Amino acid sequence: GAVVSQHPSWVICKSGTSVKIECRSLDFQATTMFWYRQFPKQSLMLMATSNEGSKATYEQGVEKDKFLINHASLTLSTLTVTSAHPEDSSFYICSANPGQGAISRTYNEQFFGPGTRLTVL
Amino acid sequence: AQSVTQPDIHITVSEGASLELRCNYSYGATPYLFWYVQSPGQGLQLLLKYFSGDTLVQGIKGFEAEFKRSQSSFNLRKPSVHWSDAAEYFCAVALYDAGNNRKLIWGLGTSLAVNP
Numbered sequence: 001g002a003v004v005s006q007h008p009s010w011v012i013c014k015s016g017t018s019v020k021i022e023c024r025s026l027d028f029q030a031t032t033m034f035w036y037r038q039f040p041k042q043s044l045m046l047m048a049t050s051n052e053g054s055k056a057t058y059e060q061g062v063e064k065d066k067f068l069i070n071h072a073s074l075t076l077s078t079l080t081v082t083s084a085h086p087e088d089s090s091f092y093i094c095s096a097n098p099g100q101g102a103i104s105r106t107y108n109e110q111f112f113g114p115g116t117r118l119t120v121l
Numbered sequence: 122a123q124s125v126t127q128p129d130i131h132i133t134v135s136e137g138a139s140l141e142l143r144c145n146y147s148y149g150a151t152p153y154l155f156w157y158v159q160s161p162g163q164g165l166q167l168l169l170k171y172f173s174g175d176t177l178v179q180g181i182k183g184f185e186a187e188f189k190r191s192q193s194s195f196n197l198r199k200p201s202v203h204w205s206d207a208a209e210y211f212c213a214v215a216l217y218d219a220g221n222n223r224k225l226i227w228g229l230g231t232s233l234a235v236n237p
Binding site: 032034041042043044046049057093095097109110112113114115 | 155157163164165166167170209211215218223224225227228229230232
């Protein structure tokens with residue numbers, strides 16, 4: 001249980017286009033989802049926290065208009081990289097938190113998707 | 122401010138040797154602590170976690186970690202390393218932000234190489 005999927009697993013796009021990445025919790029409801037960015041051989045950088053039905057909370061330095069996050073349901077969050085440029089190329093990872101209603105052992109635990117490799121040409 | 126420190130950026134051990142990866146945290150309240158492993162081209166996998174209770178935690182793949190409050194540490198150990206353990210290891214602490222959102226604060230990671 002507690003599986004999180006991401007789609008696509010990799011994407012190549014032209015500079016100036018927008019790219020949407022989906023994050024789904026397959027067998028649980030996620031009240032909170034997180035979006036991370038990871039540069040090669042570096043740690044994860046939290047970009048934003050999204051709660052179902054409300055606006056995402058962005059970390060300092062992350063452009064809200066650049067990285068649009070939508071958490072429309074308890075099983076789906078999307079990250080849209082708008083007007084992508086080569087510097088946006090990175091590995092994007094989402095995670096999902098089951099929340100207080102979940103099995104107690106999973107509370108406070110995040111389950112991670114496999115990541116999406118974005119390359120902007 | 123809350124932080125997680127992994128002092129060793131890169132470690133190389135021989136297959137069969139014991140392993141200890143260090144993790145220190147700075148957090149005022151009782152921490153929820155995690156160790157994750159990331160293999161090349163793969164997603165993050167939870168090795169083990171500490172929420173409360175027994176300070177020696179057993180995880181998957183033969184790993185264990187010990188929470189030491191007095192030292193603010195949560196070091197990861199394995200008695201005998203296998204070549205397949207070569208990966209990036211991340212320590213993390215969970216906390217609540219001002220908006221009452223649960224967040225993970227990550228260490229910079231330790232890259233483990235295993236010699237045959």
